[in-house]
Amino acid sequence: MRMSKLIGRKIKEDPKDANTVSHKFLIRGGYVRPISAGIYSLFPIGKRVVDKIENIIREEMNAIDGQEVLMPVVLPAELWKESGRYDSVGQELLRFTDRNDKDMVLAMTHEEAVVHLVRNDINSYKQLPAMVYHIQTKYRDEARPRAGMIRVREFTMKDAYSFHESTESLDEYYERVFEAYERIFKRVGLNDCLSIKADPGMMGGNTSHEFMAIANCGEDMIFVSPDGRYKANRDVATAAWKYEKSDMLELEKVHTPGKESIEDVSEFLGMKPENTGKAVFFRTIDNALVFAMIRGDFEVNESKLKKIVGSSELEYADDDMIRACGAEPGFASPMGLDTTKVRIIIDNSIANSANLVVGANESDYHYKNFNIERDFEGLEGAEIADLATAREGDPCPITGEPLQMKRGIEVGNIFKLGTKYATAMNCNYLDRNGKSQAMIMGCYGIGVGRTMASVVEQSHDNWGPIWPIAIAPYHVQICSLNPKKEGVKEAADKLYDALLALGIEVLYDDRGEKAGFMFKDADLTGVPYRVVVSPKSIEQGKVEFKIRGERDGELIECNSAPGKIAEIVKKALFNSKN
């Protein structure tokens, strides 16, 4: 490609609203162009990067017996009503009507569509297991798109769906996908990518893993043990917290006027927050009241609690609701509550601690020396669970070493769905005994644009992206300095043609700009190898070869340059696959 004709202008200044490296470089380098909040067009070099990522994904999906299909973006609402998600999913699902007033949706994911595709096509156990995938646009009406290509409304996603007779078959296949994902992210050049246990959330199912590209701009928080043996999303992360039981002291009511918060109470009584019990009241989606009790120094992990109470949403309960069960806001404890009006869930930290300060369910009073097994009569009816949010430095559940917190961009996730969709949507097959059975499903996604942005986050310098060869928009960039001087243009043209003939992808800067100008643009384009053709080197019958990100280049004879460079490129490409 001749740069004089390339569409996608480079911009010298950072866009004012870009805060992340990938956002700045992808816009400045002429890879993408925003068209509305969270909606982007791709310029030619951005499109080339995306195509390469997609092709790597294709190769790896095909290698685990995936069959590529293509499902539509616009779907009839009736399909989503069948699965129940038309009503259960919030405003991220863009709903609209067509000219006949028929309800439609823009697909934000394709479980419904794939079930529709498969349920009439697979009807025998002989056809299982099977996996189909596609690479398609998704639309999610995000409340707040941000960070350039990291959180957008419209995006390209590879999603794959597998169908099985048995959970064993799903487990086995899930493992293969897991390994394929590790290969994909390695091949695209994400060198710091963690696969971690995650919360399946509203997707349903019981097992899921996320693939996290580690980057400071990531939205997810991940806890990792120093040796890497434990890694988990904050939503599910736990720790080997140690608690101490000591001799029970006598329960004592104390006057604590106006001391409602843990800080106030512990300071007022000269205690540490870990010697207190915190009461947090939530309202579920069904308007039920939940009382979570946890030690004062912990925070309730709402993801964990949601799972326990089976509610997709939790809100803080209002004071009237809290009082209705007999508790006093700011001074609450589980003692004496009306358990028909509130579901009580006790964190391990409370169950295993002694002599805590808790509320007295009476304004301006607390109890000292609360011991749950002695002082809470409803203990048998209550649930004890892990509700705590992990914190940096907490002991790793495997090794006991302090956990580290990292930020990650979720570039992929995989779920064991089970029969949630198959049952709801009659996706059945006949087993060996001629009996109809619901198919067991897995689903597996990768965000393509996010992957591109994540690579930039992990591989760049001050001047632009440093693309791994596997997804670089071009393999080689030729900069022709002073093309009007004798022999320069001719040599550059010749090199360009020769490299193309050898199957190398070449971006040829034939604009005749000043050297610095072209070098800056080349850095922004991030092509891994650069060849400078200039009067200086041509005099000696040589060109200069340089690796992006390295300081010095080497001089190569003009005649041998195409062959030598092609060899280097092909070797690098080969290595990137293995």
Next chain:
RNA sequence: CGGGGUGUAGCGCAGCCUGGCUAGCGCAUCUGGUUUGGGACCAGAGGGUCGCAGGUUCGAAUCCUGCCACCCCGACCA
């Protein structure tokens, strides 16, 4: 959805407080010339519903009201 901020040429911004003639600057673009190893220089040119609508006024980019869009923090995020 709550809080904050910003909308002026393709990009980045000034002007607004204290209303006034033809709305400026840098980059980018076009023409001509001189340049050419890390974002050159000279001369000239084109490019604007000042986010939208209404209001106040002799007169509005500027003041007032409403709306919209975008960005940031939070909530949410299959």
